[in-house]
Amino acid sequence: MTPIASAPRIAVVGAGIVGLAHAVAALDAGYRVTVVEQDSAAVLASVRNFGHVGASVQAGELRELAEESLPIWHSLVERAGVEARRSGTLVVARSAAEEAVLHELMGRAPERARLLSGAETGDALRLDPSVRPRAAALLPDDITANPRTTVARIAAWVDAHERGEVRFGTTVHAVETGARGGVEVVTSRGALEADHVVVAAGHLLGRLFPEVAERGGVRECALQMVRVRAPHAMGLGPAVLTGTSMLRYGAFEGPAAEALRAELARDRPELLEIDANVMLTQQDDGTLLVGDSHATHDTAPPFLDERWSQLLLDEAAALLGARRLEVLERWQGVYAASDRRRILRESPVPGVTAVSVTTGTGMTVGLALGARTIAALPAAGRASAVPPAG
Template structure:
């Protein structure tokens, strides 16, 4: 660590989870840190998600980052008072094709601590009523114990407060960044000088570096989510993934997943039409965060499709053995997506690093990505 007279300064554009992750890593490395955020608080991808730190089902570099992030989450939870718990993840199989994917996952990739569980055990974990579940009774499941669940509505705010209270940290909300150059950030509240600038603006990266966003094919992925009442007393259990989740995460990839995709294309085409990832996380107040659909735009329109909500909610209700779900809130999430990389990294000008997670996994990999970026400065 540098001495107080040698401390370098880091300016970070964006107070979403990825920007905050870089700020935490920079403070831990002894740098002076200023975070600049255009809104009065985080309002985009970092609060419009499941709060699921879904490390066990990532693959490749995302898998490496996810595993590195788990201990960082636990350390930061203690320091910043985050609402984070080791919930684990339960992957529910309701068909033979889905069960085959779980066997392939456990037998060939074996996430740490993962084990197959019976349909009865799945029912116990979700506290399903056998009489009510009917045809929705699960066949089997996979329990992935290492994953975490955070409260997405408080996590970014608490990390930002911890940074702002740090003797070397500052967070400037309601401050628009006009331009970024070597050693300087021009904002609506004046110039900020720094030895290094990190731009973690998510899907808005193109507002500062349009050519970079165009080369990286960064677009906006819009999704539909809801907060619902739990249909029965469930306690505070694992996050839940389903058959559609098996088509999205790298750890499931293989012949069994492709067979499942073909089965869904024939039997449930509406799930593929909306690119569904039917999943949920259980919150401390007894509600469930449920979703989600995916569609890519150059600029996501704000409109929500009620038919799509009907598909998602009816499928989630079937997993929970419920006739329906009582919706409390609905919203649209937006995150950066790209066909060419999982994480965009670039140095558009000397002394400036641009970083954007382009897979919707910022909560899962962000802390480790921040640590790697700062270590490489």
């Protein structure tokens, strides 16, 4: 058995979900791991989202990664105390066009998925009998995590591991070939030598590797979200998607979704204008995370448009049969976006992997992406002789 001090070291730049995913996978593979994060805690995309691990609504490579991520999520509930549960996803249809999308979806949905009637949908959301959607698809295997605590708990687990550490409040200035053949991470607290470096800086990738970000078309997607008090007792149910969600996720693609898009363009153009994804997740404290709008920028302005927020709130209130929703918090999310690649993976310097999820699905696919990256490292650099993390 190789001593811990002799195990190869991986440095990870960024303590968001994608960076920590690589750290967890590297520890499980037997590496020594150092995570470097510029802020004193993760404050960007990984804490500003719904906490929805929506594997069942993805398609293609994203679907594969999402499904591979699910068991890793369950393992982190046990190992790291992550607040996550198998909530399922309820995709609600309130119009004939939306219901047609669900019927099309069910032809290729996961085996345990089922179509609910309007009454069953109302019961699932504990709606007043006077409020009845047309139907819903229940996709039972998806996960809802608490986005406020998840990355902090994973980071704490990494830092407590005998081969792991997390250095918060440490800015990375450069990642370059080291004098002794490895890779050197130049930080505000000194240099760090590693055998391999993973740069998982999200939309900030261009600050270290601007050419990589430019080739990948990486921009900033700004979104508006709110936390509201549930208008009635809802229990702790599934994540809820709506008709606008059907236009954003690959699993819904098809003629029915295009017909729905045309209907919304005619009847509700304001929802397409803000690129809305009207959805919500239910949290342990009885609140709902509601959103969201999307606008892409080279650098996202910090300003929130109250009209956009009100559109989202009105849609969510109508879904839940409420006159209005009591807002507790508002915030802006920012994540990496690209119309060229769904996932950016490049090696800008020997021994360095730059990786960014550019679809806003980091919580959904990130854990498997980290596992794949670590598994693909050259055999000469693997830590196979070191026992995996327990």
